[in-house]
Amino acid sequence: MEVIHTRIWQEQAEPDNAFAALSCHCHGYDVYGELLAQASWIEYLFLLFRGEAPTKQQARLLEGLAIALANPGPRDAAVHAAMCGGVGGSTSASCLMAALGVGAGASGGAREVFNAMQDWQARGTDLALWQSELAVKPVDDPADVWPVAGHPAGFDPYGVRCTTPVLQTLAHLSALDCAPSLSWLQSNRAALETAAGLPLAMVGVAAAALRDLGCTAEQGEMLFLLLRLPGAAVHALEQRDGGYKNFPFFQIELENDPGPTGSNSSQIFKSVVVKTA
């Protein structure tokens, strides 16, 4: 019989039901017998991803990051997507799926975190290397399903200067004594921003924090997706209650409107039919 291999989860079945657990252990710890009473949600989250209990400083770092990321606000594209679900009365899951789908992207989303963490892996704290590579514009890979972002990962493509929330988050998290990457980022932010020609973004702070938590780029991408869901959820619920008449529909300017009489399709299509092979 085929089995599912796991290094995370161990169960003992109830004696009379193979489909119900008598006990569940996560990375060796008894979830309902011990963690439930003694661990915090953040400690358990760290344990799930990293396989070990966090130190107090690591738990504080993850908790701080979780607060910083929990709600990017209605202007964020992922939250906007969730609100589009809420306003029309879409299912709750679809609102979160919308937030995940949009918030996954390489511009302001989890793929940007992934890319920034890969940059950290390759460059470490070598300032000269960061400076030379930040000066190079990201290149599109035509074989990759991810469209390329037009800016270096971790920086704000339209920022004028580093925003106050980003500065506050960086200052708070980098003061913890388990955050060497954040501390280095705090010290070298100005030089990095000059090299990138752009201010540091929250995504860049998150990537450094996730690196300091010992996450791989894949783990960082997942955690970032997860940690931003609370804001998407509550804004979707709020717009559901507010109704569509109170939500912007926006204007569209069509560059090729054929007008109310339509057009002769056969005339137009003659010029665009492709015949090859």
Next chain:
Amino acid sequence: MLEEHVGKLVTSMGAFFPGERAVFRGQDLHKSLQDMGWQELYLFGFTGRRFTSQQMKVFNALWNYTSYPDTRLWNNRVAALAGAARSTGTLGIAAAMGISEAQIYGWGAALRASEFLIRAKNLVDEGLNLKELVRTELKEKRGIAGYGRPLVSIDERITPLLKLVREQGLDSGPHLKLSLEVEKILLAGRWRMRMNHAAISAALAADFGLSSQEYYYFSIPAFLAGMPPCYKDAVEKPEGFLFPLPSWMLSYEGIPYRSWNANR
């Protein structure tokens, strides 16, 4: 820069005029496009072009021949699990569509296959030796997308597809020829890899004028028809009946029991 775009979108893709009409890529959807088949409309949406009836038959087959209502397949299984868990059909199928963008199959592999074949064709046209190109690709990327298959080596979709392509007189395209040449090279060498659906469909799409990105867009619904049957089957059976997992099917390979308190 962002200020200029607040509250307004300038586009040539389309718009609807409530109670009046809808415009699709510069055409009135309910007038000039009213008789268009759905797949043709889908292709027109991202290419702005139309295709011959022979090409449309092949495009149709590319979707049909890979629509497998087999619930074991990972993407279909997601749709079916949604049914077994009494989630909605839309949520199950949307999730299954997302899962289809995988690396070892699906749209990650499809895009890589298309990019390779279009690049290879251009390089061969410039005089590069195809065998050398294949060898370099294998060395650098440890594989060629569109060749080899996760579960079995032979792809049952190739023979009927080639038959159809011949019947439609579309078997002389340069990308198709090149894709078959690559297979010959891979079979003759120590790699023993056969062409799979990703390569042949990418080759045909390229011969019909689709870029890699257009081929990627074309591929997105290609597994879709197989998903609703999987969802329906599961949702019509008693809840939770799909591949139920007893505790003994979890093979734990991690750290043995330890105490949280002792750790703290």
